[in-house]
Amino acid sequence: MRKIGVFVCHCGLNIAGTVDVKRVVEAVEEYPGVVFATDYKYMCSDPGQALIQKAIADHELDGVVVAACSPAMHEVTFRKTARAAGVNPYLTEIANIREQISWVHEAEPDAATVKAIEIIETIIEKVRYDEPLEPFSLPLVKRALVIGGGIAGMTAALHIADAGYPVVLVEREAQLGGKMGQLSSLYLNFDTAPDLLQSRIEAVTRHPNIQVLTEAEVTELGGYVGNFTAKVNGSEPFTFDVGAIVVATGFDLLPQSELGEYGGGRYPDVIDSLQFEHMLAQGEIRRPSDGTLPKEVVWVQCAGSRDPELHKPYCSKICCMYVAKQAMAYKQRVPDGQAYVFYIDIRSQGKGYEEFVQRAMTEYDVLYLRGKVARVFAEDGRVVVWGVDTLSGKAVEVQADLVVLATAAVPSAGARDLAQRLRVSTDEYGFFSEAHPKLRPVESLTAGIFLAGAAQFPKDIPETVAQASGAAAKVLGLFAQREMVQEPTIAFVDEELCAGCGLCVAACPYEARVMHPWKPIAVVQTALCQGCGACVVACPNKASSLHNLATEQLLAMMEPVL
Amino acid sequence: MIETVTSFSEIIEARSGEPVRTCYFCQKCTAGCPVVHAMDYQPAQVVRLILLGRKDTLLRSTAPWLCVSCETCGTRCPNGIRLAPVMDVLKEMALQEGVAPAEKKVYALHQSFIDSIRLWGRVHELSMLMEYKLRAIDIFTDIGMGLQLIIKGKIPVLPERIKNLEQVKALYRRTGR
Numbered sequence: 001m002r003k004i005g006v007f008v009c010h011c012g013l014n015i016a017g018t019v020d021v022k023r024v025v026e027a028v029e030e031y032p033g034v035v036f037a038t039d040y041k042y043m044c045s046d047p048g049q050a051l052i053q054k055a056i057a058d059h060e061l062d063g064v065v066v067a068a069c070s071p072a073m074h075e076v077t078f079r080k081t082a083r084a085a086g087v088n089p090y091l092t093e094i095a096n097i098r099e100q101i102s103w104v105h106e107a108e109p110d111a112a113t114v115k116a117i118e119i120i121e122t123i124i125e126k127v128r129y130d131e132p133l134e135p136f137s138l139p140l141v142k143r144a145l146v147i148g149g150g151i152a153g154m155t156a157a158l159h160i161a162d163a164g165y166p167v168v169l170v171e172r173e174a175q176l177g178g179k180m181g182q183l184s185s186l187y188l189n190f191d192t193a194p195d196l197l198q199s200r201i202e203a204v205t206r207h208p209n210i211q212v213l214t215e216a217e218v219t220e221l222g223g224y225v226g227n228f229t230a231k232v233n234g235s236e237p238f239t240f241d242v243g244a245i246v247v248a249t250g251f252d253l254l255p256q257s258e259l260g261e262y263g264g265g266r267y268p269d270v271i272d273s274l275q276f277e278h279m280l281a282q283g284e285i286r287r288p289s290d291g292t293l294p295k296e297v298v299w300v301q302c303a304g305s306r307d308p309e310l311h312k313p314y315c316s317k318i319c320c321m322y323v324a325k326q327a328m329a330y331k332q333r334v335p336d337g338q339a340y341v342f343y344i345d346i347r348s349q350g351k352g353y354e355e356f357v358q359r360a361m362t363e364y365d366v367l368y369l370r371g372k373v374a375r376v377f378a379e380d381g382r383v384v385v386w387g388v389d390t391l392s393g394k395a396v397e398v399q400a401d402l403v404v405l406a407t408a409a410v411p412s413a414g415a416r417d418l419a420q421r422l423r424v425s426t427d428e429y430g431f432f433s434e435a436h437p438k439l440r441p442v443e444s445l446t447a448g449i450f451l452a453g454a455a456q457f458p459k460d461i462p463e464t465v466a467q468a469s470g471a472a473a474k475v476l477g478l479f480a481q482r483e484m485v486q487e488p489t490i491a492f493v494d495e496e497l498c499a500g501c502g503l504c505v506a507a508c509p510y511e512a513r514v515m516h517p518w519k520p521i522a523v524v525q526t527a528l529c530q531g532c533g534a535c536v537v538a539c540p541n542k543a544s545s546l547h548n549l550a551t552e553q554l555l556a557m558m559e560p561v562l
Numbered sequence: 563m564i565e566t567v568t569s570f571s572e573i574i575e576a577r578s579g580e581p582v583r584t585c586y587f588c589q590k591c592t593a594g595c596p597v598v599h600a601m602d603y604q605p606a607q608v609v610r611l612i613l614l615g616r617k618d619t620l621l622r623s624t625a626p627w628l629c630v631s632c633e634t635c636g637t638r639c640p641n642g643i644r645l646a647p648v649m650d651v652l653k654e655m656a657l658q659e660g661v662a663p664a665e666k667k668v669y670a671l672h673q674s675f676i677d678s679i680r681l682w683g684r685v686h687e688l689s690m691l692m693e694y695k696l697r698a699i700d701i702f703t704d705i706g707m708g709l710q711l712i713i714k715g716k717i718p719v720l721p722e723r724i725k726n727l728e729q730v731k732a733l734y735r736r737t738g739r
Contacts, residue, residue, distance in 0.1 A: 362583045367613065370587070391587050392603075392610040 002091075002128050005036040005061040006120060007052055009043035009068035011098055016041075018102040020113040024067070027117045033128055035059050044074050049081045056085040063087070063127040067095040067120045088132035090488070090548055095123040121560035129553040133488040138527050140226040141243035142479045145170065147218055147418070150178020151197070151461055152453025152468045153248035154204045159472030160246075161209035165479055168240060169204065170232055171214045172414075176201045178250050179454075180461060184280035187325040188356045194281075213238070217414075221245075221422050224527045225448025226484045244448050244475040247424065247432055248468065249415050251454035254304040254311065254408040262303055262405055263376040269294075269383050270376060270403045273322060280329050287402055289381070294337065294401035297330055298385045299323045300373045301343040304408035312408045312429065317458045319406035320347045324360040326404065331364040339366040340398055342373045342387050350462070369396055376403055409458035423511075424449050432456050442470040450474050489547050490529035491536065495521050497543035507538035570615040578651045584641040585609045591635035591645055601625040602664075605635050605645050612648070617655075626652040627665035670697035680734050683724030687717045 006028045010016035021039040029037040036059045040048045043066055055061060064087055066078045071094040079089035097116045105112035142165050146157045149171030157167045175181065183193035204210055216234030223229045226243045256264030256272050263270040268288040279285050287294050301319050304311035320343070327339040341360075346368070348354040360366040371388040378384070385398045411430035419426045424444045425433045432455050435443040442450050452468035453459055459467065491512075493504075500520030505513045512528035513535055515521075522535075522544075535544040542551060571583055591605040598604050602624045603611060611620050620626070626649040636644025656663060663669035671694050678690035691708065695701050711717045724730070 358584065358586070361586075362581070365583070389610065389614060392607050392614060392616075394611075394614065394616070396614075 002033055002063045003035045003059060003061050004033045004063040004065060004124055004127055005052070005055050005059060006034055006038075006065045006067065006124065007043055007048075007055070008037070008039040008097075008120075009048070009066065010039060010041045011069060011102075012041065015068070015098050015102045018106050018109050018112050019097060019116045020109065023113055024097075024116050024120065028120050028124070031121055031124055033063075033124060036061065043068050044077055049077075052078070052081050053085040056082065056087055061087060062091060063130070064092040065095055065120060065123045065127055066092070067097045067116065067123075069098040070094070070096050070100075090133040091127055091130050093123050093127050093130070095120045118561045122557040125556040125560065126548075126553060129550065129556060130548045133547060135485045135488055136526065137483040137485055138226055140479070140481060140484050141228070141241045142166075143168065143240070143242045144244045144246065144475050144479075145218070145228070145230050145240075145242040146246045146248060148178065148248035148250055148412075148453070148455065149173070149176040149204075149212070149214070150248060150250045150453065150464075151180045151200065152250065152455070152464045153178070153246065154200045155465050155468035156246040156248060156450075156452050156472045156475070157210050158200070158203055158207065159469055160475050160479075161207045163472075163476050163479075165209065165476070167210045168230075168232075168242065169210055169212045170216050170218055170234075171212065172217055174215050176204060176212065176214070179274075182274055182277055182281075184277050185325070185329060186461065187321050188352050190325075190329070218418065218421065224525075225446075226478070227527065228448065244450065244478050245422065246450045246452050246468075246471045246475060247418070247422065247444065247455050248452040248471075249412045249418060249432075249455040251409045251458055252412050254410050256405060256407060258311065259303055259405060259407065261375060262300055262373060263378070263383060263403065264303075264405055264407075267376070267378050267383055267403075269378075269401065270405065272405050272407045273319070273326065276326055276404045280326065280333075283333075285330060285333055292401070293334060295334070296338050296382075296398060296400045297327075297340070297402045297404065298373075298383075298398050298400040299327060299339070299341045299404045299406060300376070300385070301341060301406045302372065303405040305406075306344060312410070314408075314429070314457075315347060316406075316409040317347070318409060318460050320357065321350070321353055321460060323404075323406050324348075324357045324366070327366040328360050328364045331366065339364070340385075340400070341366055341368045342385070343368060343370060344372055350460075371396070409454065412455065415455065422446065422449060442467055442474055448478065484527075486527060487531070489549070490526060490531045491524050491533070491544055491546050493522050493524060494543045494545065495519075497541045498522055498539075499541050499543070501540065503538045503540065504535035504544050507534045509534060570617055571613050574612050574648060574651055577654075578647040580643050580645070580648050581641065582609050582612055582643055582648060585613070585643055586641065588640060590638050590640065591643075594634040594638050596632060596634065597628050597630055600628050605629075608645070608648070608652075609643065620652055621656040621659060621661040622664055623652070624664040625649070626656070627663055627668045667698045667700070670694055673697060679730065682721050683727040683730045684722070686721035688712070688719060689721060 008021050008024050010021055025037045025039050028034055036055050040051055042048050064082045075094050079092045082092040083089045101112050101116050144160045144167045146153045146167055146169045149169055157169045161167045177197050180193055180197050186193050205212055213232055213234045216232045218230055219233045220231035228242045230242055232238045253272055253274055301323055305316040323341055327341055330339055346357055348357045361368055369389045371390045373385055373387040375386040376383055382399045383403050385400050387396045389396050416430045424446045427433050432451050434441045434456055435445050444451055450471040452471040453464040498521040504522050510528045510530050512525045513522055516523050531546055533546055575582055587606055589606045592598055595605050608625050629649040631646040633646055674690045674694040678685050
């Protein structure tokens, strides 16, 4: 018979202000199996924890129930306390009498006290049937897979490789470099993009720890954090094990043809910003229609961005800055040309960014017009831009030679399919979702898969490099562990009862259940199981069960509240 | 249409000495202007029209004529643009190019003020206002208050010349008047 101690916390007045803790202690003391019960002002405090440890020693307890706040708050604390006193941590359970009782039943203290007693009794029943468990360890493959060979992927790969771990870098195109490889010069200093990039490409291709696979895509991914198996369809198909993955698939521009109101895809002299970058990189700014030098050039910002009705509601974030750069680069090459920029707001957040945009206006005489462009149409060989200058309230018409659309940045083609193959979630636009917008910005919601660069959301090069470095740090943090530790409170299959029907395989949302290779039974892939219990419900033979949440245990737990 | 955008703002900058192209339209000048309610274009809009090269609109605007040169805009501008000198340039341009002043009475007062100083070396309010009333063809406004001021001795009846009137006249000659 298990000897159980019950420790009722006042939490100051949080619990004791509503629940009659003395009455609770008196009631549970009488409950079968309870050899000791007491209350204390703050059980999580050092004296409170010492009290628990002393009671464990004095009464030779082998089960502990702490009636206090939510287990999300202090389960770890009290399990540690009990373990230090010799009680298996999985025989220490929390009865939540704060969030679920005192805070929600303030108006009915009597009923709250009765409910507290019943809830504690259910947890006593749980501890009675709990088995002592130990966390188990899993092997860890210390090799990383980086998907995407742009500046994000190359940066992450270099950091991981420099720390001494092998990296496989998979790039869809024939060359490394990604979107940065299509740029001419970069803000703020007009650094030449190819020069900066080339040093990275050389470092990556020469690195002894990096294996580069170009013209290759990840076609299949199995396994779990620490033990992924990836299939790649390069020049020859190739399967390998990796422990961590960095997704760095970047972005694309919204196809111009979707911007009919701006003449996108309709007039040769309406181009997108990457086409203009190409002209700058080639050193030849020419009108595509007749090859002449454009003297009046209009940039249209937010072309498809910040437009919830027709296109994308979000701000593509990078356009304000590169448009300023492109307009300045144009004026450097065509000093007597006139550059116009139509914008809604200028978003120049970054070190030196605002000053850079101001330079475009004051030193380069780029005319910024605050207002969205209504229409672009062709007339007499020119492209006419109709807009408004909301600052003066005047309608504006520009007879332009060339119109550059700063089209919305969208996820790279195929990002959604890749996300599905990787079992990583994406947002409604197809950008990869981070685990937490503030505290876990470089992790995906799938353990062991990290995000870098514009695959998560449009980012410029400094931000991309920063995030890629962060993703590499997360990978290295994972690789710094000797092995991986997994909670033992997961599902198991009773081989005697299992009929091999496979219903649990379909029910499992984590792909943690598979059929045995030759025996007619289902087996649990322990590393993937999250202990949700879907298989227990699905199993017609009661062969599936959860450690420390067995069916009989649950029935015993329900007894006190019925 | 936007015409000769650059050149017009450059001319204004050169003549006024004010860096109008640094304006980022925070509207602080408009917010602090005590006479904005009477202007057809607000101070920030005047800067905007300069950058758009809308010279014709500006020369016909009442804003430069209604500006009282209180310098609130210039004191508050984050980019150090003082609009009073800019407004002066616009008024000068209008006169030079034969555009009728948008506020005739303001122009009449300016002329009377300048004439009074040329004559006496300093302002003589009574004769200046008499000239203004003739120029503006507005004889009776505020006449009662004027008489009271004269009776109380606040406005001297007779003018007083300054000692070195010749120096003031030399200034007038240098400006071509």
